[in-house]
Amino acid sequence: MAGLISAMEGFCVIGIVILVGYIAARMRIGGPNAQYVLNRFSFFVASPCLMFDILSQESLGVIFDSSIIVAFFSAMAVGVVFLILNHFFFKLKAPDATIGCLNSLYLNSNNIGLPIATYILGNPALVAPILLMQQAVFTPVGLTVLDVTTKGRVRVRDILKQPLHQPLLIGTLLGIIVSLISSKVGYFVIPSFIDDPISMIGDSAVPMILMAFGMSLYGTKPMADKRGRSATITVAVLKNVVMPIAAFILAFFVMGFRGPTLYACVVLAALPTGQNVYNYAARYNVGMTFARDGILLSTVTSPIVIALVAFLLS
Structure with a gap:
């Protein structure tokens, strides 16, 4: 019960940061482009630093844990289900359907996953396989689709070059490379005077994403689009x-x-949609309302589901 209460406290922390963003937008702090600046800085600078900082200091055994199989195929299942439902019922255009698919399968593994893994599961490293899966597979695929559908053309060269345009993937791969080298030599190879500023910049990613999300709520009515x-x-x-x-x-x-492995797989699958999806929607200026409302609804209802999972399986 203490772990469950701590996890709910984690949701409260996240809600407060989102509220700060909303208040800042309401008070016009940062001007009309504050949300745009926070989104872009997080996308191109802070989030890649965060991914590098987390993965470079994890062992390869943790990063490639077998639980990633469960996370991958359960996410793929719901993504496919959404695309099927969209084909028959919603009829969303390709960019919006891509945002909907990401909304269905993308886990909030950072700003909610880390406290959940820490306070309920007792091991924050359990989110590492999800971070890898999302940044190495789902993010580049989703952003590639957004790239080619918003530009109105599909070229093999553009698809092959897409990973070079994804700072998050670059940060992820560099982190894995450093982890591999460190495991071979027996110590962390990045000196502290280089790792510390990377870590500091990375620490700003989650607050910026959350505050930008809060700013997006000002002047809008969630779920207003019938x-x-x-x-x-x-x-x-x-x-x-x-x-x-x-x-x-x-x-x-x-x-x-x-036991604990089964419990961890189900709890992590019950995490809400990651705010990164809104970040991607804003990056391509498509499906922003859809992304925002989906994230908000998922985040509000997720604690109830996680509490039920904890009650049934813990």
């Missing part, structure tokens, strides 16, 4: 309900996980 309301509710249900159920089925029946 046309997109059903799609928004659908992505929240897929993320918060269907994905944990899929993770349990895969972990229990396919992978044979039991």
Whole structure:
């Protein structure tokens, strides 16, 4: 029970930072372009530093833990389900459908996943495989689709060059390389006078993303778009309900996980949609309302689902 209370406190911390962003926008602190600046700085600078800092200091065994199989296929399942539902019911255009798919499968592994892993599961490193999966697979694929659909053309050269345009992926891969080298030589190879500023910049990523998200709430009414309301509710249900159920089925029946490992897989699958999805939507100026409402609804309902999972499996 103490761990569950601590996790709820983590949700409270996140809510306060989002509220600060909302108040800053309401008071016009930073001017009309503050949200845009925070999004871009986080996307191109702070978030890659955060990924590098986390992964460079994790062992390869933790980064490539077998639980990544459960996380990957449960996420893929809900993403495919959303695309099928969109084809038959929602009829969203390709960029908006991509945002909806990411809303369905993208886990908030940083600013909510870390406190959940720490306070409920007792091991913050459990989010490392999810970080790797999302930044090495889902993010570049999703951003590639956004690139080619918003530009109106599809060229093989652009797709092959896409990883070079993704700072998050570059930071992730560099972190893995440093982790590999460090494991070979027996010590962390990055000197502190270089690692410390990277870590400091990385620490700013989550607050900036959360405050930019809070700023996006000012002057808007969540769930006001009746046309997109059903799609928004659908992505929240897929993320918060269907994905944990899929993770349990895969972990229990396919992978044979039991005890803490099974519990961790299901709890992490119940994490809400990551604010990064709104960051990506803002980056390409598509589906921003859809992304914002989906994240908000998922974040509000996720603590209830996680509490239920903790009650049933802990």
